[in-house]
Amino acid sequence: MRIWKVEDIKAYIESGILELYVLGDVSPEEKLQVEAMAAKHPAIKAELDEIERSMEAYALENAVEPAEHLRDRILNSLVTNLADDRTFDKTPEEKVAKVATMERPNGGNFYKYAFAACLTLLLVSVAALVSTYNKLQDSNTQIASLRSSNSQFAKVANFTEDTLEVLRGASFKTLTLRGTPKSPQSQLIVAWSPKKKQVWIDMRSMKMAANDQAHQYQLWALVGGKPVSLGVFDKTADSTNMQKMAPTAYADAFAVTLEPRGGSVSPTMDQMMVIGKF
């Protein structure tokens, strides 16, 4: 920044720039410069003030009184402008502000709550769906297990029906097979209906030694002196039911031999456990 000496300031004042400044006849750059100089140097500020006052006095000296009707006209236009300021500048602002503070939050709240409600509904629906699906799965499992036990009961019922038929049916004959010298304590009750070609053995009343994993008992029917296999069975601790064997319409006698697991084509005679004849 340039340092201004007293002489410089005097020269600046005498340059005539301040008069031009007061008359509004300076460039924007010169205007800023004069204002900066006036702010910095009281002498320049004082000079400016003097020039302004003299030009103001000069204007007053050249004053022309405007027509009287002009006063009302101009004052009214300014007052109208002032009223406009108040009715169109300030009041609408307040109204706009009121609208903004009342409607926006309400609108915002409505959508906020609506969104929250939708979200809640969605969550509840999903939870209900999951719960219902689980219940459905449970029900399906229960239905399957009920069906399975139902069919088991049906089997049991059928079986019981069949076994009852053995006792009731007039066509059934029962025969107690007695132990051979090899196993004198053994005993097996056979029920046979030549008419129905059915052969049952009663596991509950069976008195025979438990067989091992390598062997099974085999029931034979002796038809005209020839042995006919009626199937194999096991003696285990829980053998309690009646067991249906292969059908035959003819039998002179029944015998049980101990055979290798799966049975044999012909009986092993020295392994005969029980035998009974009609």
Next chain:
Amino acid sequence: MSKKRKISLSEDELVRALRNREKIAIEALYDMYSSSLYGVISRIITDTATAEDLLQETFLKIWNSFSGYDAGKGRLFTWMVNIARNLAIDKIRSKDFKNQNKNQDLENNVTFIDERKNTVYNPELLGVKELVETLKPEQKAIIELVYFKGYTHVEAADELGVPLGTIKTRLRMAIMLLRRHFN
């Protein structure tokens, strides 16, 4: 409106009232400055109806752009008279105005003003009036051109056929004479 009812405030009071948009400020503003401003406007624009319109425009602009006035940078009247002068100069230089009013030269304007009956002669300033009359013709011419006719000093130099520096010096000397009297 009688002169008794005219409102007058100090410049500081008036500026404060204008800033606060007080209704009384409008009346005070008009009563205190309308004749000074109209004197300047009617020197530039000789057509009464146009000059009156311009005075109204001037007050409207003063009122509406008052926030633009910085008391630290100068007197209120300087700011206002420049608004009035600029509006008047813009008007006189506009095409439609030029078409309406065929060129009236400087001498005719000055004579016309002096002949106006409603020119205010402030008794305290009668001496000044005489002083201004005694300004050297070239000093008076430059003041008339720049202050009342809206010429820039560059245009005035052109019009009067003298160098720029001479214009500045003459303008300064003329204003110095005015100042000496007021002090």
